[in-house]
Amino acid sequence: MEKLPKLGIFSIVIIIVLVIVLAKSAVTVGSGEAGVLYKTFGGGVVTDEPPLGEGFHVVAPWNKVIIYEVRQQEVFEQLKVLSSNGLEIQIDASAWYLPVYNDLGNLHQSLGENYLQRVIQPAIRSAARSVVGRYTPEQLYSSKRDVIQEEIFEETKKILDNQYVQLNEVLVRDVTLPNTIKDAIERKLKQEQESLEYEFRLVTAAKEAEKVIIEAQGKADANRILSASLTDKILQDKGIDATLKLAESPNSKVVIVGGGDSGLPIILGNN
Template identity: 25%
Template sequence: MPAAAGAAIVAVVVVAALSRVGCVNVYTPPGHEGYIKSNPIFGAAEFVGTQDGPTSTGWVWRQQVVNIDMRPRTYSEEMTIPTKDRLELKFRAHARIQLRRGSVKELVEQYGGENWYRANVQDQFRSAVRAEVQQLDAFEVKDRMADIGAAVLAAMKKRYGGTPIEFISVDIGNIDYPEQVVRAVVGKFVTNEDNERKDIELRIAQRQIDIGIAEAQGVADAQRIIRTTLDPMFLQYKALKAIEQMANSANTTFVVMPYNPRSNAPLIMQLGGGGQ
């Protein structure tokens, strides 16, 4: 009788231990959603349910969980893309993505579970970035990084609308120009400086020419005025006015002859001075 009782006790302990070995308490951490499925000894696993972390199932018989992080996260891609002018640019494309709450079952069954980004988004995201960059010259990419990001974001929102995958933002940065592009930029800068210097020199030369023309025009105008206004009658008038002024001079005697053939004015002689 005691032997039978001992055997019964051993059997109970063994059954309890074996049952405990098959029991699990699967846990889902904060920010995650858990996809719970059975873990049979034989046959295929079946969907059991979902849970929103932080939580656990409690002790259950042979189950397992796939936890998916639903929180926003940045996915960065190193890219090397030939531009429109056939120069290769190296840069990083950053996509901020979050997963729609309550979609863990769809993510696991249709989008690859924990590998949803690599399986369904990575190649599509890279292709969208490549399509935008290849339309631009190398010098345009840096100036239009915001435009590229906006265009790629719009394309991704359209592509993944109605799915568990939600794009928040796309940014392009860390552009690394190849050496030939750097040389081209420096050459263009130097050329622009040379052109600006030559433009300044040309404007200075043109200004000097304009000043010379203006001075020459002034001299020509003055000569024209003299030629057209200083006629013989006017000169005779000025000579008579000068005689009137000399007549008022004290102790001075002048002899005035009516006409000087060289100047069309009266001939004036000063007596005693030896001159005229």
Template identity: 30%
Template sequence: MTDPNSGNGRGFSPQRPDPVNNPSGPPGRPAPRFSSRLGWIVGGVVVAGLIVAQSITVVPAGFVGVVFSALSGVKPDPLQEGLHFVVPFVDKVTLYDARLQEVTLAHDTNKQDEGSIRARSKEGLDITADVTVQFRIDRSKAAILHKELGRNYLNTVLRPQLRSKVRDSIGQFGAADLISNQRTQLEASITTELEKAFSRNNLILDAILLRELKIPESVAKAIEQKQTAEQQVAVERNRLQQAEISAQRDVVQAEGKAKAAIETAKGEAEALSLRGRALKENPQLIQLTVAERLAPGIQTVMLPSDSNFLLDLKSFGTQTLPKVEQTPAQSGN
């Protein structure tokens, strides 16, 4: 018969712990118990960690934070970049991207609501415009933006305003002007109108970029032919102006030559007048002129009867006054 208390039997020894009937181990040792104080400490640490995590907010670079309080609503002063402390479980921070952003409305976009802007020109022609707008939110008014528009301001304000202002501005120009020389004026008109709309909604417009303007192909060909004809007319007009300038130049030259001839004639007449006066005052000059006109072989000249003396042409080379030879009739006197 096996002793139930012996260690060789199949029973349990009173010195060994019985995991079912005697879980506390051998007698004389207290059973281990979980301390309530330790539980409170661990719980307090967890709660404190949650409170600290809820009270610290980091605003990343380029963003601005808007605080909504469950007690007072949206706070007017937004949180700028950096570390901030808020009331845990009461304040909720919403981040807004304050960096430069852009929205493109073009035919190659995947989103259906961001296709090209269809408008009509001043004469009623269809114009398709691909536009990119660059903007940013007003940091100082981010709280008002959050309160009035929310985070969906792109769909509620920006895109509708962009489409409306582009259509209105295109309607003020003709199709030919838009694709030729008034593209800059169109951009300026859209910019002016969008700045007003964005300012009312606490947005700042940076730039409007007209990527492409399209008109119907038939209209484009007609405009091109018209411009070609105008260029040809301009070329012909330029040639005509050049011909007129050349003719005017010839007239001026002819007038100049005529005036020069008149002045030359006046000078010659005055010279003849002066010469005649000199001959009248100096009769010897007449004799000298006659002698100069004669052939160089003639040495002596007979003057008219009223001048009863001879001229020796050889004497003109050495004397300033002519040498007079007296005739026998003169010597008798």
């Protein structure tokens, strides 16, 4: 009878141990995540095998699994950088990134879970300072925003390609200049626009004048050619034709051929 309680206590202890071991061994990797396996007695971080994918996994209770998000993520940066002439410019930018899936073990071993602060943000800041320093505030404010966005992306990507991180995009959302510089640039752009508009009006007026001259010249040439082709005989024949047509009118009664100047007919009416 005394053995039963001892057996029951032992069974309970075994069950508790099994539950603890199972809890330590069971790992669930969520959607959009991956797990890096750390073998306590087997060489540390596993870098020569793919990470643990989504779902349920069982590992030795003395090992660890470090969970990483492997979906695309975004980091927002508000930077104060200097332009080519030394003026301070504020740039609001964001970057889309994600860890390289098959290199997740190397990423964990070399940079750790806070790789964003250790390498991505410093890379973006360094690239932004380098790129913006090549341009004037006017270029940054107007025509070069897309260019500097692409250049920041390329320079940041060069750094991160060797850091087990994939950079997908860098977006320059806003460029803020000192108010005095911004006002001066806007005035200059307005003046340039007005100048272009005035030049357009001059060109349009010149084309209209040229068109009028060409039309007048064409009419003058046509009249000159027509005048040169008309002879007295042609004019006389035309006059006879016109007179005969008039004679056919009900108001015309008598036609005397050859009675007028140059031999043209004379029409005598009722009156």
